[in-house]
Amino acid sequence: xxxxxxxxxxxxxxxxxxxxxxxxxxxxxxxxxxxxxxxxxxxxxxxxxxxxxxxxxxxxxxxxxxxxxxxxxxxxxxxxxxxxxxxxxxxxxxxxxxxxxxxxxxxxxxxxxxxxxxxxxxxxxxxxxxxxxxxxxxxxxxxxxxxxxxxxxxxxxxxxxxxxxxxxxxxxxxxxxxxxxxxxxxxxxxxxxxxxxxxxxxxxxxxxxxxxxxxxxxxxxxxxxxxxxxxxxxxxxxxxxxxxxxxxxxxxxxxxxxxxxxxxxxxxxxxxxxxxxxxxxxxxxxxxxxxxxxxxxxxxxxxxxxxxxxxxxxxxxxxxxxxxxxxxxxxxxxxxxxxxxxxxxxxxxxxxxxxxxxxxxxxxxxxxxxxxxxxxxxxxxxxxxxxxxxxxxxxxxxxxxxxxxxxxxxxxxxxxxxxxxxxxxxxxxxxxxxx
Amino acid sequence: xxxxxxxxxxxxxxxxxxxxxxxxxxxxxxxxxxxxxxxxxxxxxxxxxxxxxxxxxxxxxxxxxxxxxxxxxxxxxxxxxxxxxxxxxxxxxxxxxxxxxxxxxxxxxxxxxxxxxxxxxxxxxxxxxxxxxxxxxxxxxxxxxxxxxxxxxxxxxxxxxxxxxxxxxxxxxxxx
Numbered sequence: 001x002x003x004x005x006x007x008x009x010x011x012x013x014x015x016x017x018x019x020x021x022x023x024x025x026x027x028x029x030x031x032x033x034x035x036x037x038x039x040x041x042x043x044x045x046x047x048x049x050x051x052x053x054x055x056x057x058x059x060x061x062x063x064x065x066x067x068x069x070x071x072x073x074x075x076x077x078x079x080x081x082x083x084x085x086x087x088x089x090x091x092x093x094x095x096x097x098x099x100x101x102x103x104x105x106x107x108x109x110x111x112x113x114x115x116x117x118x119x120x121x122x123x124x125x126x127x128x129x130x131x132x133x134x135x136x137x138x139x140x141x142x143x144x145x146x147x148x149x150x151x152x153x154x155x156x157x158x159x160x161x162x163x164x165x166x167x168x169x170x171x172x173x174x175x176x177x178x179x180x181x182x183x184x185x186x187x188x189x190x191x192x193x194x195x196x197x198x199x200x201x202x203x204x205x206x207x208x209x210x211x212x213x214x215x216x217x218x219x220x221x222x223x224x225x226x227x228x229x230x231x232x233x234x235x236x237x238x239x240x241x242x243x244x245x246x247x248x249x250x251x252x253x254x255x256x257x258x259x260x261x262x263x264x265x266x267x268x269x270x271x272x273x274x275x276x277x278x279x280x281x282x283x284x285x286x287x288x289x290x291x292x293x294x295x296x297x298x299x300x301x302x303x304x305x306x307x308x309x310x311x312x313x314x315x316x317x318x319x320x321x322x323x324x325x326x327x328x329x330x331x332x333x334x335x336x337x338x339x340x341x342x343x344x345x346x347x348x349x350x351x352x353x354x355x356x357x358x359x360x361x362x363x364x365x366x367x368x369x370x371x372x373x374x375x376x377x378x379x380x381x382x383x384x385x386x387x388x389x390x391x392x393x394x395x396x397x398x399x400x401x402x403x404x405x406x407x408x409x410x411x412x413x414x415x416x417x418x419x420x421x422x423x424x425x426x427x428x429x430x431x432x433x434x435x
Numbered sequence: 436x437x438x439x440x441x442x443x444x445x446x447x448x449x450x451x452x453x454x455x456x457x458x459x460x461x462x463x464x465x466x467x468x469x470x471x472x473x474x475x476x477x478x479x480x481x482x483x484x485x486x487x488x489x490x491x492x493x494x495x496x497x498x499x500x501x502x503x504x505x506x507x508x509x510x511x512x513x514x515x516x517x518x519x520x521x522x523x524x525x526x527x528x529x530x531x532x533x534x535x536x537x538x539x540x541x542x543x544x545x546x547x548x549x550x551x552x553x554x555x556x557x558x559x560x561x562x563x564x565x566x567x568x569x570x571x572x573x574x575x576x577x578x579x580x581x582x583x584x585x586x587x588x589x590x591x592x593x594x595x596x597x598x599x600x601x602x603x604x605x606x607x608x609x610x611x
Contacts, residue, residue: 012602019600078453090517090556093601100600121453128501129557131570132599164451169460169499172555186459186485188498204454248519248560255561255603290518290556320560322519336518340555346498 006258007242008217012101019136021143024104030149032223033111037157045116049219051227053240058084058175058212059289059318060393061306068117070199071207080203081114081122082184082210086168086175088127089289090340091320094244094256095213099126099133102217103140107150107163109216112223114161117209121162125180128169137165172344176392177210179346190348191392214244214319235262239305243316247273249323250280259304266300269323280325284408288317290337291397293404294330314404330409331416334401335363341398352395355386359402371417380406437466437480445484455485459495463502472503500554508543508550510588513567516553519560528564528576529553535585548589561603571597 011017011027024030036045050065071079083106087095098106110122126134141163144150152160166184168174174183178192181203202208218241222230234240239261245268248254252274259268265285269275276282284294287304293314295302302312309316324333342356359382362375383399390396406413438445448461462484466477478492485492496502503511512532516525529551533539536549543550559565562574573584573596580596587594 013604087558088556091519091560093558093560093562096558097601097603101602127558128499129567132572136600166451166457167460167464169463170501170554171499183460184457185454186456186495188495246561248563249522253604322522322560324522328522333518333522336516336521340517343555 004242004259007221008098008102008105008214008244009256009258011105012097017101019100019102019104019140021104021140021147024102024108028224029104029220030108032220033108033115033149034155036112036115036223037155037159042116042118045112045223048222048227049116052222052230053227053237054215054218054222054230055239055306056212057214057218057243057319059089059291061316064211064215067199067211068113068209070197071117071209072200075207078121078204078206079117079119080206080208081110081117081119082177082180082203082208083110083122083124083216084175084177084180084210084212085124085126085130085133086180087130087213087318088172088175088344089291089318089320090337091246091248091286091289091322092318093246093248094319096130096133097256098213098217098244099130100136103137104144105217105220106137106213107140107144109219110163111150111154111161112219113209113211113216115159117207119209120160122164123184123203124163124165125174125184126165126167127174128167131167134165134167141165171346172340173346173392173394176394179392180210181208188346190346191394193391234260235303235305235308238307239316243304243319245304246318246320247323248320249285250277250325250328251275251323252277261305262303262308264301264303265295265321268304268321269300273323276323276325278325280327282323283326283328284324284330284333286320286322287312287314289320290340291315291393291400292317293400294333294408295404296408330405330412331363332367334405335360335367337401338363338398341394341401345394345398349390349395351386351389352398355382355395356398358382359386359398363402366413366416366420369416369420369423371413371420373414373417373421375417376406376410376413437462437469437477438484440469441465456487456491459485459487459492460499463492463496463499467502472506506543506547508547509592510548510568511550511552513552513554513557515555515557515559515563515565515567517556517560519556520563520565523563525564528566528581531578531581535582549585559601562598562601568594568597572599572601574598 046068054064055061171189173179174189176191179189183189198208231240242258244256244258257272282297299312302308306316342360345352345356347353386395387399448458462481466473482489482492540553564576565574584594
């Protein structure tokens with residue numbers, strides 16, 4: 001396996017590193033924020049981040065510095081930073097490790113971001129199930145506050161920044177930035193219509209930046225080692241730096257792997273993750289979390305960067321790579337993901353709320369050997385009427401498992417339906433809407 | 436009453452936010468910690484604390500799956516059934532639990548010790564099959580591990596097999 005220098009996982013890979021404040025400082029922690037507060041202006045920091053080419057690691061891949069730059073310059077009232085730690089995309093489990101093993105790395109990144117955008121308050125919106133992560137973060141904040149790194153007049157610089165942990169309560173949609181803000185305001189996590197964007201009308205209607213855990217964790221390293229260093233890693237000019245890829249499914253060694261962007265799926269799956277479980281042939285993989293369309297063995301040499309995966313017809317998304325071996329039933333796999341989306345649809349937009357229910361019903365009918373050939377047309381038609389017709393990107397996400405499996409493995413659907421017809425199991429009366 | 440018992444904690448929670456309503460989820464968690472689930476009385480009290488109407492509290496409480504609106508057993512076993520866990524055998528785990536405890540998903544054992552729920556992704560896809568029991572994650576479940584976990588929970592209320600802080604790959608051991 002080629003050795004790459006880990007950046008975000010580096011500290012935690014050292015023997016005995018427990019992620020305490022003392023551990024983090026021994027590893028050089030909190031030097032970047034000292035430098036930022038003492039020597040750089042907020043505009044300088046934003047400039048460095050823009051130059052580094054850092055793009056959001058939550059899923060959308062929007063350039064971080066550009067996002068910060070959208071905040072109104074002359075606004076005098078409060079501004080907010082929200083750390084999106086609502087890691088809920090099936091296939092993704094990197095933020096959990098970054099939070100539980102090296103919480104101060106995230107906190108330092110947040111301090112840097114707060115300074116750059118002029119925010120005095122920041123919230124870490126962490127998914128409710130991460131109870132351990134929330135406790136670890138709260139303890140880390142307490143330690144950093146006691147040391148004078150969080151709170152009033154940090155390092156005697158005159159800058160005051162406070163950070164709080166806010167636990168979500170089990171809603172996937174709260175990872176969507178505007179739904180996250182609604183939830184943080186104590187409401188149902190329903191996405192807001194954009195524009196206006198959070199940059200001008202965010203938390204409490206104030207200018208707000210929402211950044212993912214991994215994005216923020218990169219900041220101390222960019223400040224310490226320079227924008228040019230970061231921009232030279234990975235697949236420049238558009239996909240710079242490393243990514244923590246989460247590999248799950250039928251591989252020998254599932255887990256998190258931090259590699260430069262631009263290596264191939266073949267290298268990630270066969271070298272880092274040890275190859276296929278039982279050395280069976282690979283049948284399919286999802287390249288970037290449940291929202292990303294499925295890819296096939298033909299795509300193994302696609303590079304793991306934003307553009308290459310998009311060219312292959314999918315997306316790099318949250319970095320969750322799920323691998324399936326030969327023999328996996330793709331209709332069943334699509335149904336499982338569809339059930340997830342059906343369960344998690346927030347209900348705000350009719351196409352998604354009603355459509356996800358219909359899609360699940362039809363998919364269950366096909367898997368339960370009661371499918372009809374016209375179901376395939378109905379599925380496609382429904383998907384087309386959901387994608388792009390909702391307030392947030394959830395609608396696009398929920399159709400991707402069905403559309404991509406229909407594209408690559410349509411015959412499996414056809415075989416299943418034909419077998420049902422041949423066995424004369426087909427029910428001609430309308431199927432009830434209850435499920 | 437939450438206010439009588441937790442006034443200091445409630446004040447601390449309220450101090451984190453410039454707008455009171457933001458404290459709603461933390462206060463609902465407080466209510467759930469107290470009774471095991473969120474009671475109607477607690478929702479009304481919280482509405483009073485935050486100057487909201489009871490329906491405003493109720494509409495939020497009903498949106499989030501981690502807030503129980505009815506009692507659950509002492510140990511809430513939540514098994515992830517999403518695709519990533521399903522690929523590595525979560526359906527089998529659900530079957531084992533059902534057989535061992537004699538309950539179906541959504542049910543509680545007659546002694547009120549265990550409730551079994553099937554849930555969607557818990558962000559432990561690389562270490563599936565997994566389940567969450569109350570606040571703790573249990574990962575890479577096998578039948579043998581599950582037997583030990585259930586026995587431990589019955590005897591001591593917790594189990595050393597719980598996982599975290601999560602790390603993969605495991606760091607090298609000192610001196611190796």
